[in-house]
Amino acid sequence: MTHPSGTERDARRELRDDRRIERRLVWKGIFALLVAAAVGWLRQRYWM
């Protein structure tokens, strides 16, 4: 290993961080779905 920052620990931490990002996608998807559902509800309730 010649690069100073390349350690096994960095790789594991990166993997953990990346998995956290992937897990958040579920919540982002749910949020986007709620936004679309809210617009649909507003249409039925007030804009028809």
Place this chain on the structure above:
Amino acid sequence: VNAASAVGDLGLWVLSLLVLLGAVPSLLTVYQFVLVAAHRWRDHLRDEDVSLTELPRVAVVVPAWNEEPVLRLSIDRMMAMDYPSDRLRVAIVDDASTDETPALMAAKQQEYPGRVVHLRRAQGGQGKAHTLNHGLRELLADDWAEAVLITDADVVFEPTCVRRLVRHLGDPKVGAVTAFIEEASEHPNWMNRFIGYEYAVAQAAGRRAQNVAGAQGCLAGGAQLHTRENIDALGGAIDTTTLAEDTVTTFLTQIDGRRVIFDGNAHCYAEEPSDVVGLWKQRLRWSRGNVQVARRFKNVFFRPSRRHSLGGLWIGLMWWATLLLPALMVCSCVALVVLWSFNKDHAHVVFTRLWIFNALAFIFTTTFAVIIEPRIGRRCWRQAVMFPGLLSLLIMVAVIAPRPMRSLLVHVLSSVGIGWNDTTKSYLALAAYIWVAVSMVAAWLIYRLDKTKRVGWLVAPLVYLVGYGPLLCAITFSAYIAEARGAAATWDKTEKTGKVSAG
């Protein structure tokens, strides 16, 4: 009379179904984003596969023709990569450049001895694929390279990008991995931002969904890491017979039973076209390449196989819907106009249902896409909203909020002396029905206008009005025509200035 009525009803149903074909792309995109949310459950990486003590020796291959301004930055960034310096080598395959590339390479070889290689072709001009193959032949002549990273001269890598990509090679089933290439012009204009958003949808979302579906449609040309075994199995060279050599490589890898993975957290940056003419030139090449690929691999789609997932239903539908998008849109519009001529009320009902679905799908997918990569979202959210164009947005608002929109329209029309009567309503409805098809013609006219270089200031407002989506559709339509008439397939290089803001 009954028979005539039955035929009439059947006709209405057939026409209605043809109109609703216009919802297929939205439906597939919604499903794509559902798959994105499921990405966390399709993680093939196991902790024990990820190791820094066994990093492969990576040879980076960069085809270049007159790229001196961009190479200066990209070589420095590659050398600063967070990767063991004795395990990363960069080969610039110089396609007989006539600029200052040889001088720059001499300087870089001195600056990074043994790590930067200059492979110069005596005669160039055959295109990127031939240049790449020259580099691959040289690099694979000895056994140093354990993995090969194919990239473009202008691509700038985030320091951890290669390290993130090589993690996947710990899985013996993986043949190639691709990274997320972001549009990152230092001073982005409206076009750069449209492309930036498009890449978030097509890569950060689209390729994650393809991971979940088990097959990738295309490795990014500017960031594809292959195992040496994969390149060897491809014959040590990439395809030179189509304009989409990256897609052919992707298909051949998977057909041969090796997986192709997208890592959305491995980032790199590139500069993309900044005007309509540049975009048209680049995308016409891509679209024509996709038509050629569809022809070449027509027997792969919709045919499930034990070796690969390219024959899966969603992959096939997504591929063909993207390729046939302009045809679907025109078909939907024509059917709607025919329906309108027979039964105006029925046409109105079908049109409203189609557009309500498209509008809600647009809200869901745009919201999701904007927050997938918050940094891109902050940079490009205006272009995300304006992606379909202002006129299509107004139609969406009209079907989502009919009452307020009607009041507004009555007010606006009466202020210019037009009464709100059946004739007005009928003309407005017809205009809305045909808009999707007309928008593609309008996009083509904007391209012609941009080519004249006369009223450059008008191009951006017109694209916002007509939409970036219709512009892409018009380019795909143009690709059909170019392929049908067998137009010469030339490699048109996209001009780069070397002004990339990395990270």
